[in-house]
Amino acid sequence: MAKEKEKEHKSHSAGFILALLCFAAAAFFKFAVKGYSTLALVCAAAGAFIIVFILVKKVVKVVFSILLVAGLFCFAMVEVPVIQGAAGTANSDADYLIVLGAAVHGDHPSLSMVNRLDAALAYLQTHPDCIAVVTGGKGNGENKTEAQMMYEWLVDKGIDPQRIVKEEYATSTEENLRFSFSLITAMNGGRPIEPGEVAVVSSEYHLYRTQYLAQNQGVQVDTVSAHTSKVLLMVNNFIREGFAMIYYWVVG
Secondary structure (H helix, E strand, C coil): CHHHHHHHHHHHHHHHHHHHHHHHHHHHHHHHCCCCHHHHHHHHHHHHHHHHHHHCCHHHHHHHHHHHHHHHHHHHHHHHHHHHHHHCCCCCCCCEEEEECCCEEECEECHHHHHHHHHHHHHHHHCCCCEEEEECCCCCCECCCHHHHHHHHHHHCCCCHHHEEEECCCCCHHHHHHHHHHHHHHHCCCCCCCCCCEEEEEEHHHHHHHHHHHHHCCCCCEEEEECCCCHHHHHHHHHHHHHHHHHHHHHC
């Protein structure tokens, strides 16, 4: 009996240490680095689960375990199409390339924006007749609109300014697409957008949601994948996209 209690005590001690490590990791991702809030939430949730698991009775542990496995399975099913969409679908010559905005830090593009612009630049260089629509308004901490920042970056890299159209009012992906589609429709004299006519550049983890939102607006778009250069940030954002898609499917 004494040995069993000692074993249980050691197990609980190890569990509490692991929980503390999870909370420490959550604090690091939340306060020490920028852009990792989802990983911070996951680490905090893991720490809380470990503590609750230690404290509850055996029957409740079984229920908790079943719920955890079921939840992880459901989330994995949500992540499957997000991961499948990460490669992009653009194989043809699009007439228009929508470049979705990302954060601007003062007067400088964020890493996500640079990654998207790199992909946009490569596409525009290999499709010389394609018109770019750079989209994104001005948010907190941004000294210029995301569209203006992308316009300046592409021009600096040698893209003809006449090939770039700015959309400077959107504050969400849904608005990025809707406002850009309106501009393209206007440039086409009011003609509806046809399949294959428009491609959209965004980060790989964001492409499935981009196509989902475009289809909700009645437009079929191709997608161009922008690789996220920091692996851990990419992991964070893939997890975040899973939660985002659950929100869209539930709330609409």
